[in-house]
Amino acid sequence: MNSKTVAQLLSQNETLQDVSVKGWVRTFRANRFIALNDGSTINNMQCVVDFENFDEALLKRVTTGAAIHVIGELVESQGKGQSVEIVVKTLEVLGDSDPETYPIQPKKHSFEFLRENAHLRTRTSTFSAVMRLRSSLSFAVHKYFNENGFNYMHTPIITGSDAEGAGEMFKVSNLDAKNPPLNEDGSVNYKEDFFGKETNLTVSGQLEAETYAMSLGKVYTFGPTFRAENSNTTRHLAEFWMIEPEVAFMDLDGNMDLAEDFMKSVLGYVLENNKEDLEFLDNRLLQEEKTKPQAERSTMSLIEKIKFVVDNNFKRVSYTEAIDILRNSKPNKKKKFNYIIEEWGADLQSEHERFLVEKHFKCPVILFDYPANIKAFYMRLNEPDHEGRETVRAMDILFPGIGEMVGGSQREERLDVLKEKMKALDIDEKELWWYLDLRKYGTAVHSGFGLGFERLVMFATGMGNIRDVIPYPRTPQNAEF
Structure with a gap:
């Protein structure tokens, strides 16, 4: 007899048949009711045991955490909480669980x-x-990307470039740490290292993805990235996953269209296909919110937040307009913000982003045309505005409860402008000669964005700590498992 999953058994209509199921014991009540779960669903299968039909020594091994195999008759449930249950005929304990030491x-x-x-x-x-x-x-x-003509690209994990210019990268080396080869000036001679140069774990696949976009047209990356930032906040990981599409011949407006459609699509997918899990997490978050002071409670449930994104058009607002709104807002005038907005050029914080989304516009917001000096070197430079201020064709998507979700831009396609920007930031042209080549040979307008996958999972699950949405979090002083 082929075993079925708990999810399959709970969804079928046929009863009064013998079935086989394997899973782990959640609870075993009164030596009669086993709550069995195999990971296929949030729900457990209740397995009813007639104590007189089984050896007492066997039943003592049916403890929380034990793996078991049950064969029995699927019948309509006599109790509350489930539509069907299994009347157990045979029971096999596949792996013992020590009830004294089992932590869960x-x-x-x-x-x-x-x-x-x-x-x-x-x-x-x-x-x-x-x-x-x-x-x-x-x-x-x-x-989404497969259905929209994108090619999936695996960008390098080991790289010699710093796409973000942040400098917070993990070094990759096989030199003797205690006795590395040195140059005459006493610096480490990385020419003798494995790759013949200084290398690091990547913080982004964007620059390499741009090279493929300029030949394949539409590409995306979805892979691990690393940041050696000594931060222990609920929003930071040293290892995380990034989604980064790049598209040739697409300007900033097209980039905003793509990002909005993408976000609505992936969140709409889980609304449709993960209803039971979302309902469980929605209720969990509701109970958590009740423990907070009234002023700190969210005005929307988890499912309402997701539908807020899926069902609303995203409002597009320039950075300059957003600064004016924030500067004249009540929280700013009454100094309720932790970071007071005083002048154009300020780097917006999560509290400002959430105010724009949740209080002012009451819909997801896309901010665009940011000050050049607070954004990366590869973003396309606009003509100075009427006050002579320089902005770049950048855009950020802001969500309720979390602030910035997506960051992207139209990329700088002009060779002379890009070289000037790199020079001003002291970025060595020799390190990115291949990136500059894209602006020499067949240059064209192109754009893309980046989305931290764990941040998306946090939004969709209502979890408050990023360490709880990745299987094994990597953080300062922690590389367990």
Whole structure:
């Protein structure tokens, strides 16, 4: 007899038939009711055991966490909470679980405790739901790009360039750390290293993706990126995943169209395909919100936030207009913002972004044309405005509850302008000679954006800490598992 998943058994209409199912014991009540879960759904299968038909020694091994194989008759449930249940005929314990030491007991655990047991935390309802949603979102990303003519590109993980110019990169080297080869001036001679130059783990696949966009037209990357930022906030990881499409012959307006359509598509996918997980996480978040002071509670539920994005047109606002709105807002005038907006050129914080989305426009917002000096070197420079201020063709998408979700731009396609910008920022042309070649040979308008995948998963699950939406978080002083 072929085993079926719990999800398959709960969704079928036929009862009064023998079925086979394997999974892990969540609870075993009164030596009679086994709550069995196999990870296929948020819901458990209730398996009813007649104590008199089974050896007592066998039933003592049916403890929380044990893996078991059940064969029995699928019948309409006599109790509340499930439509069907299994009347057990045969029961096999596949792997014992020590009830004294098994850490994931049927009680409420703190997320901090579960991070310490990340290898087992997906045995809980919350984390199984989060990781199923992460999987669905990942599939939705590839589905969207595949259906819209994009080519999937694997960009290098080891690189000699710093796409962001941040300098917070992990070095990759096989030199003897205690006795590296030195130059005459005492600096490390990286010419003798494995790659013959100084190399790092990538912070972005964008620059390499641009090279392929300028021949394949439409490409995207979806892979791991790394940032050696010594930050222990709820929004930072040292290892995270980035989604980065690049499109030739597309300007900033087209980039904003693409990003809006993409975000609505992937979030719409989980609304349709992960209903039970979303309902569970929605209720979890509701209970969490009740523990907060009234002023700090969200005005929207999790599902309402997702629908807020899927169902509303994104408002497009220039940075200059946004600064005027924020400067004249009540929170700014009454100094309720932690960062007071005083003049044009300020780098917006999450509190400002959320005010624009949640209070002022009451819809997702795309800000564009940012000051040049707060954005990356590769963004296309605009003509100075009437006050002589320089802006670039950048855009950020702002969501409720989280602020910035997507960052992108029209890329600088003019060789002379790009070289001037690199010179001003002391970026060595020799390191990016291949990037400059794109502006020599067949240069054209092109654009793209980046989306931190874990930030998207946080938004879609309502989780408040980025360490809880990736299987094994990498943070300062932590590389466990």
